[in-house]
Amino acid sequence: MSKVVFANVKEYEQQQVTEAVKQMFEQLGGLKSFVKEGSKVFLKLNLVREMSADKAATTHPTVVNAVASLLQQECNATVVVGDSCGGLYTPAVMNSVYRGCGLKEGEKQGLYTLNQDFSSTSTPIGGKVLGSVEIINAFLNADCVINLAKLKTHSFTGYSGAAKNLFGLIPGLVKVEMHATHPQLDDFCDLLCDVADFAQSKIVLHLIDAIVGMEGPGPTNGTPKHIGKLFCGTNPYHVDVCAVTLFDEPAKMPLLQKAIQRDSLSQEFSEIDCDLSSLKADYIADYKRVQVSNDAAFLHLPAWIRFLAEKFLTQKVKMRKRRCKKCKKCEIHCPAKAIEMGKKKAIVDHKKCIRCFCCQELCPFDAVEIKESLLLKTTRWLSSTKTSKKRPK
Ligand code: SF4
Numbered sequence: 001m002s003k004v005v006f007a008n009v010k011e012y013e014q015q016q017v018t019e020a021v022k023q024m025f026e027q028l029g030g031l032k033s034f035v036k037e038g039s040k041v042f043l044k045l046n047l048v049r050e051m052s053a054d055k056a057a058t059t060h061p062t063v064v065n066a067v068a069s070l071l072q073q074e075c076n077a078t079v080v081v082g083d084s085c086g087g088l089y090t091p092a093v094m095n096s097v098y099r100g101c102g103l104k105e106g107e108k109q110g111l112y113t114l115n116q117d118f119s120s121t122s123t124p125i126g127g128k129v130l131g132s133v134e135i136i137n138a139f140l141n142a143d144c145v146i147n148l149a150k151l152k153t154h155s156f157t158g159y160s161g162a163a164k165n166l167f168g169l170i171p172g173l174v175k176v177e178m179h180a181t182h183p184q185l186d187d188f189c190d191l192l193c194d195v196a197d198f199a200q201s202k203i204v205l206h207l208i209d210a211i212v213g214m215e216g217p218g219p220t221n222g223t224p225k226h227i228g229k230l231f232c233g234t235n236p237y238h239v240d241v242c243a244v245t246l247f248d249e250p251a252k253m254p255l256l257q258k259a260i261q262r263d264s265l266s267q268e269f270s271e272i273d274c275d276l277s278s279l280k281a282d283y284i285a286d287y288k289r290v291q292v293s294n295d296a297a298f299l300h301l302p303a304w305i306r307f308l309a310e311k312f313l314t315q316k317v318k319m320r321k322r323r324c325k326k327c328k329k330c331e332i333h334c335p336a337k338a339i340e341m342g343k344k345k346a347i348v349d350h351k352k353c354i355r356c357f358c359c360q361e362l363c364p365f366d367a368v369e370i371k372e373s374l375l376l377k378t379t380r381w382l383s384s385t386k387t388s389k390k391r392p393k
């Protein structure tokens with residue numbers, strides 16, 4: 001059994017958050033049972049891009065401050081804070097991300113150091129689809145790691161929580177390469193599980209910041225949604241199951257389905273020691289979920305059905321002319337090289353697009369829209385009225 005605990009927290013008020021985090025750590029056996037005295041601890045945040053904390057796309061600074069101050073007080077730890085964001089992993093980019101995400105203040109207060117080592121090492125991880133991959137040295141050089149994720153919807157994977165957050169252990173544009181070489185969602189989820197399983201050797205705790213999460217077209221273009229909870233445990237899939245229970249059926253999420261297929265998680269979640277019934281009682285029926293389109297589902301269909309399905313039952317990215325500033329960020333990061341600058345806006349070649357939605361995640365001007373055909377919308381509406389508004393049993 002692995003224990004997952006959660007705390008109800010109304011708002012990002014420092015004292016409330018610190019008290020809640022402290023109580024969760026105590027319920028899990030105390031911070032000292034996970035972190036040795038004097039350790040160098042890396043806090044792996046979700047810093048997808050430069051966005052202020054109130055947009056609910058990144059780990060909130062009060063949560064970071066709470067964990068860092070407890071590590072200092074209780075374990076005399078040296079705390080380093082960081083992530084590899086969705087774009088380039090360079091001092092200029094990452095320092096502007098730190099600033100934009102409100103993390104400079106905690107460093108000024110002496111709670112932690114913001115990571116300035118932007119190197120990485122090719123690391124054997126012995127995964128199913130990834131034998132070895134570049135991993136950021138901030139992670140590799142730490143004595144232990146605490147994963148501080150954010151609860152969000154995600155246009156490609158359905159949701160982003162503890163396990164998905166670990167994709168950020170892969171530096172900058174290597175992530176783009178990973179999308180290009182693993183374009184199918186099913187394969188990509190295997191890759192995410194490979195990284196999460198490898199990282200587990202060093203990660204002592206996974207905490208999800210869901211005081212305010214994101215709903216709608218996440219992970220960056222959605223809207224903040226008050227959830228009022230923090231989750232913590234030692235296993236990323238278990239913590240994710242508990243968090244997702246608040247707004248959807250965990251077994252429907254592609255990443256958790258994949259963890260079940262790989263025997264990293266049981267179908268019944270029987271190994272999770274958590275009060276799931278109390279989470280189900282708090283089920284948020286009106287949460288705006290993301291329906292993922294799993295192109296792999298079409299692979300075994302006859303060619304003509306596949307053609308129609310891909311044409312009428314998949315999502316398409318479209319750049320909004322009025323918002324696009326032709327900054328080229330999407331063009332640089334598109335793993336399929338499907339974007340080029342047109343006269344008035346970025347243009348997508350839909351034949352090349354692999355629907356990874358990196359362009360939507362990274363566009364600083366919210367210019368990327370995900371469009372669904374009428375047929376897809378109707379199909380979703382029919383299935384959502386049948387299932388997703390229901391409180392899970
Ligand atoms: S869509 Fe966004 S990221 Fe791409 S060029 Fe336009 S403004 Fe830049």
Ligand code: SF4
Binds near residue numbers: 317333334348352
């Ligand atoms: S156009 Fe956007 S969604 Fe399509 S492959 Fe490029 S980055 Fe991914």
